[in-house]
Amino acid sequence: MDTRRLSVPATDDGIRAALDALEGLAAAHGLSKAVTWPVEVTLDEVLANVVRHGLAGRGDAARVEIELSLDPGVEPPLCEVLVVDDGPAFDPLAQSDADTTLPLEDRPIGGLGITLVRRLMDGAEYERREGRNHLKLRRRLVAIEA
């Protein structure tokens, strides 16, 4: 298991740094975008929630702790992401799915992020521990047939 830990500011730059780190970890093991993109989309959704809601207004000192793990020794390779923040308790997995069957005029703008995360990940667990949100996500890196 190849694990990388990083602490990023709760800003756009922090999100970018985290996505770059994930891309770097996957590339180091020869894994292509074709199989890693669902994890990248998920990391973007989760961090966007934390940065724009949970830690919004906290200033430059607010940080998000991220652990990226990749086990290339199993088939298909396993990727795990842990995101930890000390914002208010919030379980994104407890939010109800967006209705993805509504016609255009009834579609609300936004609110699809967690629905996508649920549909893209093989597993997701939330825990509030020691005053911090812990969100763990897991996916086997196989291509999705479009």
Added chain:
Amino acid sequence: MEISEERGDGAMVMAPSGRLDSVTSNELEKHVVARIDAGDRRLVLDMAGVEYISSAGLRVLLMAAKRLKDPPAALVLCGLGPSVRTVLELAGFLPLFVIVPARKDALARLRGGA
């Protein structure tokens, strides 16, 4: 992310490239809104250069579709790779958009007024 713009056949073709995520989607939104506000009614979004799209990018597509609802074929998407298509499918977006394979098909569709 970079966004190239090209006018052809009375339509405006916009081609974002790179990640269409929570950091970069604002840029696309600004471009699309500016075009719609400037009076462009026939837009093509060529997604061939998009690595992947997250809900922030979907938000921009939905906003554009709502603003260009009349006439309904004024927004055409093309060049969807497997990742973009999959996310649109998971979000239930495929029925909401006119989607064709390539840019030339998009321009033909807009020319036909269909």
